[in-house]
Amino acid sequence: MSIINFIDKFKKINRTLFTTPSHSQGEFIAPESLKYLGTKIFENDYSEAEGFxxxxxxxxxxxxxxxxxxxxxxxxxxxxxxxxxxxxxxxxxxxxxxxxxxxxxxxxxxxxxxxxxxxxxxxxxxxxxxxxxxxxxxxxxxxxxxxxxxxxxxxxxxxxxxxxxxxxxxxxxxxxxxxxxxxxxxxxxxxxxxxxxxxxxxxxxxxxxxxxxxxxxxxxxxxxxxxxxxxxxxxxxxxxxxxxxxxxxxxxxxxxxxxxxxxxxxxxxxxxDSEKGKFTLYDLVKNVNRFIRSIKNIPNLEVYSYNNDVTKILVKVTNLSGFELSRLLFEKHGIEDELANEQSVLFLTGLGTTKAKLKKLEKALKSVCAHNIRITKDESSKRHYIPVEPRVRYTPSMVWNAPTKEVETKYSLSRVVMEVIADYPPGIPILLPGEVIKKEHIEYLSDKPKIKVLS
Ligand SMILES: Cc1ncc(COP(=O)(O)O)c(C=O)c1O
Known part of the structure; x- marks a missing residue:
């Protein structure tokens, strides 16, 4: 029996539970939760009552x-x-x-x-x-x-x-x-x-x-x-x-x-796994491919297409950094991307991506590109990090709980870093505790006044 069918059946036997969760399947719901979440999630929220x-x-x-x-x-x-x-x-x-x-x-x-x-x-x-x-x-x-x-x-x-x-x-x-x-x-x-x-x-x-x-x-x-x-x-x-x-x-x-x-x-x-699901996914892929074909015609715009999953649309526009493009889409068109870097912007699509959403993005990209005047590098945009080979002095578990101190980042060359440094998204580590700080890291982290190092 599926989980949901079991819960449905369980509700019908009308057992009186003196168990967790204490909201008692929605007998109590904090007023704001009720307003924004409704009752369903509470009604179906159980712990391990008999039969679960x-x-x-x-x-x-x-x-x-x-x-x-x-x-x-x-x-x-x-x-x-x-x-x-x-x-x-x-x-x-x-x-x-x-x-x-x-x-x-x-x-x-x-x-x-x-x-x-x-x-x-x-x-x-x-x-x-x-x-x-x-x-x-x-x-x-x-x-x-x-x-x-x-x-x-x-x-x-x-x-x-x-x-x-x-x-x-x-x-x-x-x-x-x-x-x-x-x-x-x-x-x-x-x-x-x-x-x-x-x-x-x-x-x-x-x-x-x-x-x-x-x-x-x-x-x-x-x-x-x-x-x-x-x-x-x-x-x-x-x-x-x-x-x-x-x-x-x-x-x-x-x-x-x-x-x-x-x-x-x-x-x-x-x-x-159902026919309907396969059809929905087929539709998504068809819509995204159509969208990509269409935006590829926009002058000055390029779409990444080398051995990648088409549902992740990576775009760049001549003369605009990824951060700039991201900001223009956000401020002028209310569009938020998944992530941006110095070069490009990523739009993530999935089962919930409607044709209307893609159309809005297409229109916004056309508008941005049409008004695209040469922009000098946006000073507020982040510096670009080009990955360097990590040098591991200690493993993360060796330095977990080791004594730390803060030093000025510009004077941290060759010190052992003691914090996770990763831009999020994507959450890819730039430096991990136990690794040696190199000059490329210091250049990239110039906006960060202090850094935690091994004391
Ligand atoms: C490549 C990759 N792996 C793992 C994760 C963690 O996934 P979750 O958010 O489901 O814990 C992320 C999240 O951004 C990710 O990008």
């Missing part, structure tokens, strides 16, 4: 929902996450890495990987993907270099790869997975931005179909689910033990998971 399941040790309706999802995704096991991909990334690291294990990480990772490093005590080795300065984005992993790292470090346990990138750029997971297997390295793919891929071939090939061991996806980012719903899958032929994943999730998860979130995850997957 336990996310920490699922054997009933949650297990059933996760097993159904596992069949749809063709995974060995699928876990529902009610604390985002962040929790899946941390739990996957925790389950396959022990203290002082070496882990290779693509530097364009999300900052939650840092949390996983602190908690697991693993030693990071970084590989920086190629960087496209024209667009201000990360692109490919150099496969020869990847193989060289594995060859020289035979004790690497796992490789954490982000695919697609925040901007939707894909790397060759199939070949990376092949190389990982050759060196007996587990492949963990952060597919937070690729949650629709299983349901539309033209978007990208899911890492689960390319031999990854663990894949994490955010359902809230592109698949239309509530924040912060996500999934963790174990690859069909992977040696990763589902019990280890469950134990790791139990270390970090709440013991009161939200049933509205759980059944929204179940309902979202069911919809995506």
């Amino acid at each position: 399941d336990n996310l920490a040790n699922p054997i009933g309706i949650i297990k059933n929902a996760m097993d159904t999802a596992s069949k749809i995704y063709n995974s060995k096991s699928t876990f529902f996450l009610v604390n985002g991909s962040t929790s899946g990334i941390i739990a996957s690291m925790f389950s396959v890495l022990r203290k002082n294990d070496k882990v290779l990480i693509a530097r364009n990772c999300h900052k939650s990987v840092y949390n996983g490093l602190v908690l697991s005590g693993a030693i990071p080795i970084w590989i920086t993907p190629s960087y496209n300065e024209e667009w201000g984005i990360f692109e490919n992993i150099n496969l020869d270099y990847l193989e060289e790292i594995f060859y020289k470090n035979r004790d690497i346990k796992a490789f954490i790869l982000t695919n697609p990138t925040y901007e939707g750029v894909m790397v060759d997971v199939y070949r990376i997975s092949y190389i990982c297997k050759k060196y007996n390295v587990l492949l963990i793919v952060d597919e937070a931005h690729g949650a629709l891929w299983h349901f539309h071939k033209a978007l990208g090939t899911p890492a689960l179909m390319q031999g990854a061991d663990i894949v994490i996806q955010s359902l809230h980012k592109t698949a239309g689910a509530l924040n912060p719903s996500a999934l963790l899958h174990i690859g069909k032929d992977s040696s990763v033990n589902p019990k280890d994943i469950q134990e790791s999730l139990n270390l970090i998860n709440t013991t009161s998971p939200s049933y509205p979130l759980l059944f929204n995850i179940e309902a979202t997957i069911k919809f995506l």
Whole structure:
């Protein structure tokens, strides 16, 4: 029985609950919550009353929902996450890495990987993907270099790869997975931005179909689910033990998971897998492609289209920095993008993106480009950071809780940084605790008067 059907049935038996949650399925709702959230979310919010399941040790309706999802995704096991991909990334690291294990990480990772490093005590080795300065984005992993790292470090346990990138750029997971297997390295793919891929071939090939061991996806980012719903899958032929994943999730998860979130995850997957869902997604892709074709005709405007997921639309306009374009769209047209960098602006689309929304964006882009006069570099825009190879002096777990002090950033050259420095979005680390501050960092951080360093 599905989670929602069970809740429906449960309501009919009219049991009197003296249990959490204390709002008693909406008997009490704070007035403002009632006004803005309504009653439904409360009516369907339960804890583990008799007959409900336990996310920490699922054997009933949650297990059933996760097993159904596992069949749809063709995974060995699928876990529902009610604390985002962040929790899946941390739990996957925790389950396959022990203290002082070496882990290779693509530097364009999300900052939650840092949390996983602190908690697991693993030693990071970084590989920086190629960087496209024209667009201000990360692109490919150099496969020869990847193989060289594995060859020289035979004790690497796992490789954490982000695919697609925040901007939707894909790397060759199939070949990376092949190389990982050759060196007996587990492949963990952060597919937070690729949650629709299983349901539309033209978007990208899911890492689960390319031999990854663990894949994490955010359902809230592109698949239309509530924040912060996500999934963790174990690859069909992977040696990763589902019990280890469950134990790791139990270390970090709440013991009161939200049933509205759980059944929204179940309902979202069911919809995506249905004829109607496939049609909706087909429609989205068709509309986005049409939109892209149309804006490509706007003079001075360029759309990124090299091996990327089309639902993430990356645009740049001649003579305007990404920050400038972003500001003009925001101030003059009330349009907010997902992120901007010095070069380009990212518009994220998903199941909720209507044709009307795309039309509005198209009109606004036309207007901006039509009035585009040469603008001298906007002084208020942020400086551009071109990634440099990180130099790790201490691992994040070694310096967790180590004494810190603040120094003026301009005098911090060669000091060991003690704070996470990452622009958000995208949340990609620029500096992580334990790393050495280089002159490129100081140049980029010129607006930051002080920085925390190891004392
Ligand atoms: C690449 C990537 N991975 C993981 C995450 C974390 O996802 P969540 O918000 O679902 O925890 C993000 C969030 O921005 C991300 O961009």
